[in-house]
Amino acid sequence: MHLLQPQTEVNVSSLMSTISTLDSDISTDQVQLSAWEKLSTETEHVDWLILHFNHWFSHLNVSLVKGDFEPEYFPADLNGPARIQFAHGYFNSALHEISHWTIAGDQRRLLPDLGYWYAPDGRSKEQQALFEQVEIKPQAIEWLFAKAFGRKFRVSLDNLTGEGGDGSSFKDNVYTQLQAYFKGEAKLPRDAWRFIQCICHCTRAGKMLQANEFQREMLD
Incomplete structure (x- = not known):
């Protein structure tokens, strides 16, 4: 899947250093209902994520919203901002959909579902191989968010009811892609980098992610 118009991207060797200063609008003083470390339930985590994502990216006219059914992206229109709708109120689904949005770039954000090709559960072996190829970068970025x-x-x-694909090979590819971000062999989308900065500011006292926090066996 090619990007119609790639975003400005950044080298992320700087992921391995601590941020000394952040943009003033990353501050959570005016939006934070409770410190992240004081939260304990999935619902609290989801509500915190929605509140903060919508604050951090309000300048891009986009909102993160809970969905009752499958995830979907709706472009901005005259009635309101773009909506990143994640599945069933699940925190991990929200991170996954955000990762796709960060990769999409400005032009694809004008398209329903970010212009992605998608075949539902029950894909053939060939369809599954294409699906996995498209999913390597989003899932590597999602792993950064989750960490x-x-x-x-x-x-x-x-693909629960179709050809399962080679799970081990896919995990290898996701891990290789993640390491490429740390080594500077690949560039992280601008908004993925900003999101990681914002998260770490709130959850790790600004300490950024280190390459040695990620091992291939974590995916098994």
């Missing part, structure tokens, strides 16, 4: 929040990340092949 910043201190949450468990699991890869998803998302």
Whole structure:
């Protein structure tokens, strides 16, 4: 899947250092209902994420919203901002949909569902291979998000009733992509980088992610 118009991207070797200063609008003083470390339930985590994401990215006219059914992206229109709708109020679904949004870039954000090709559960072997190829970068970025929040990340092949694909190979590819971000061999989308900065500011006292926090066996 090619991006129609890639975002400005950043080298992320700087992920391995501590941020000394952040934009003033990253501050949570005026929006934070409770410190992240004081939260304990999934509902509290989800509500915190929605509140803060919508604050951090309000300048891009986008909102993160709970969905009752499957995830979907709705472009901005005359009635309101773009909506990143995640599935069933699940925290990890929200992180996954945000990762796709950060990759999409400005032009694809004008399209329903970010212009993605998608075949539902029950894909053939060939369709599953294409699905996995498109999912490597989003799931590597989702892993960064999850680690910043201190949450468990699991890869998803998302094809329970079809050809399962090679789960081990897919995990290898996700891990390789993540390491490429740390080594500077690949560039992280602008808004993924900003989101990681914001999360770490709230959950890790500004300490950024380290490459040695990620091991391949964590995906098994």
